[in-house]
Amino acid sequence: xxxxxxxxVSSHLRSKAINVEERKLLITNFxxxxxxxxxxxxPNCNGFGRIxxxxxxxxxxxxxxxxxxxxxxxxxxxxxGSMIRAQVFQNAVCNWRCWYCFVDFELLxxxxxxxxxxxxxELLDLYLAQDDPPDMIDLTGGQPDLTPEWIPWMMExxxxxRLDKKVYLWSDDNLSNDYFxxxxxxxxxxxIRSYKMYSRVxxxxxxxxxxxxxxxxxxxxxxxxxxxLAERLLELxxxxxxxxxxxxxxxxxxxxxxxxxxxxVQQIHPNLPLRIVPLEIFPFTPVKPRMNDTTNDLIxxxxxxxxxxxxxxxxxxxxxxxxxxxxxxxxx
Numbered sequence: 001x002x003x004x005x006x007x008x009v010s011s012h013l014r015s016k017a018i019n020v021e022e023r024k025l026l027i028t029n030f031x032x033x034x035x036x037x038x039x040x041x042x043p044n045c046n047g048f049g050r051i052x053x054x055x056x057x058x059x060x061x062x063x064x065x066x067x068x069x070x071x072x073x074x075x076x077x078x079x080x081g082s083m084i085r086a087q088v089f090q091n092a093v094c095n096w097r098c099w100y101c102f103v104d105f106e107l108l109x110x111x112x113x114x115x116x117x118x119x120x121x122e123l124l125d126l127y128l129a130q131d132d133p134p135d136m137i138d139l140t141g142g143q144p145d146l147t148p149e150w151i152p153w154m155m156e157x158x159x160x161x162r163l164d165k166k167v168y169l170w171s172d173d174n175l176s177n178d179y180f181x182x183x184x185x186x187x188x189x190x191x192i193r194s195y196k197m198y199s200r201v202x203x204x205x206x207x208x209x210x211x212x213x214x215x216x217x218x219x220x221x222x223x224x225x226x227x228x229l230a231e232r233l234l235e236l237x238x239x240x241x242x243x244x245x246x247x248x249x250x251x252x253x254x255x256x257x258x259x260x261x262x263x264x265v266q267q268i269h270p271n272l273p274l275r276i277v278p279l280e281i282f283p284f285t286p287v288k289p290r291m292n293d294t295t296n297d298l299i300x301x302x303x304x305x306x307x308x309x310x311x312x313x314x315x316x317x318x319x320x321x322x323x324x325x326x327x328x329x330x331x332x
Contacts, residue, residue, distance in 0.1 A: 003219045006095055010146060010177050013093040016110035018147040024117040025147050026110055028090040033114060034104040034286040045126035048118065049089055052138065056082045062280045062306060066326045067241050068170045071199045072136050074327045075168045075239075085134040086170065087127050091142040091150065095176055096216040098205065099295050100247065102284040108142055120150070120157035128161075139171040148180045152188040155195050164197060173202045173233075175226040176218070180233070192238065199239040202230055204276070207305060208257050211248035214298060224264075231268045237332055242276040246305040247298040254301075258308040262316065273313060274322060274329040278306055 017026040030036045030043035030050055041051045056064045066080075073080035092115035094101075094108040107114050127133050137154070144150055151171055158164045180189075192198065206212030209220035216222075234240055248257070265272050281299055283291055313322055 003213060004096060004217050006176060006218050006222060010095040010179070013095055013110055014146045014179070017091060017093040018149065019117055020149065022117070022119070023149075023153055024119045025150050025153075026092040026112075026115045027118045027123065028092045028107050028115050028142070030090075033107055035102065035107060037285045038102060044130060045087075045089075045123070048116070048123070048126060049087055051134065052086050052088045054084050054086060061303075063278060063310070065277050065279070067201055067243070067277055068136070068138070068199065070325050070327045071239060071241065072168045072170065075197050075199070076135055084136060086136040086138040087130075087134045088138045088140055089123055090140050091144055091147060093146050094142040094174070095146060096143070096174060096205075096218050098216050098245070099290045099298075100215070100245065100281045100283075100287055102286060103142070104286040120154045121160075123154075124157050124161060124163075135166060136168045136170060139169070141172060141174075143174050143176060144171050145173045145177060145179055148184050149188070151198075152184065152191045155191055155198065164195070167197065169195070169198045171198075171200050173200055175202050175204065175229045176222070178229060178232075189236070193236050199241060200233070201241045201243060202226075202233065203279075204230075204242060204244040207244075207246050207248050207254075207261050208252070211246075211252065211298070211301075214249070214294065215245060215247055227264055227268060234268060234272075234331060240275070240331065241326065242272070243279050244276050245281060246278050246302050246309065247281050248301040248305055249294075250297050250301045250304060252301060252305075254305050254308040258305060258312055262309075262312050266316075269331045271329050271331050274317060274324070275326060275331055277326070278302075278309060280306075 027048050029047040031047040039050055043050050054069055069084045070080050072084055092107060093110045139150055158167055204226050206215045209223045212223040213220040262273050281302060
């Protein structure tokens with residue numbers, strides 16, 4: 001299987017996706033995209049945004065997903081409900097091609113037919129022009145950390161409008177590169193460290209080298225890099241959470257692979273597994289043309305994996321501690 005040259009592709013896409021001098025980023029426009037077919041509400045912000053409804057509920061026999069509902073409620077000092085509305089902006093590039101991604105691949109290659117350059121001030125103008133803007137903004141992708149300046153630029157724009165204590169900021173990271181440290185200044189990193197209304201969610205892909213590569217089309221050797229990047233982010237003291245996609249071949253010995261994975265995670269912090277939410281994979285509209293015998297098998301494999309995952313969590317943690325809200329699990 002040919003794999004993505006992550007270093008080369010990341011550099012190429014970054015060059016297409018950011019104008020540092022003008023502080024602008026290439027933002028997806030959802031109009032006339034396959035992803036638009038899955039939206040519960042029409043795109044907003046002139047097509048450059050969408051409202052997402054994050055919900056606790058998931059499929060049968062699958063753990064609930066408290067992200068970002070509980071972190072947002074805590075930051076906003078609200079009682080958490082079963083759903084939260086968020087204003088989503090999506091950058092137009094990603095260096096990996098996860099087969100289960102709900103984003104149309106045409107929206108991940110920096111295609112100007114489906115995107116345009118906007119500043120954070122322009123995004124906030126569009127956001128505030130709504131009748132009822134959500135009190136949460138989600139900066140997603142794509143891979144937002146191909147353009148890590150997006151986070152501090154948005155923080156500064158929110159501060160300028162005195163919204164930094166009223167709007168909760170959430171961003172995604174696929175743990176594919178170290179651009180956070182390559183391109184951000186010390187002052188930008190300090191802003192992210194100290195910004196009270198911000199949390200980041202990182203996504204581990206797969207449970208071992210093989211499933212990682214099958215999921216992302218990236219070199220299997222990059223599986224382990226994810227953990228090093230997660231550890232560096234954790235050291236900054238950011239309010240940090242994790243997803244994991246556990247789609248893997250049904251031939252996997254899950255009784256070995258899952259404990260080995262959790263051992264590696266606990267080398268970063270003993271409590272870290274309790275800040276990780278396994279994501280159940282569904283075939284959204286853009287995903288269906290990518291489906292084949294291999295991907296069908298990977299979907300089946302996730303249900304074998306989640307059984308072992310839940311048993312391992314029960315073995316490794318006291319039940320009352322494991323039942324704590326994800327926001328109250330200490331990892332720093």
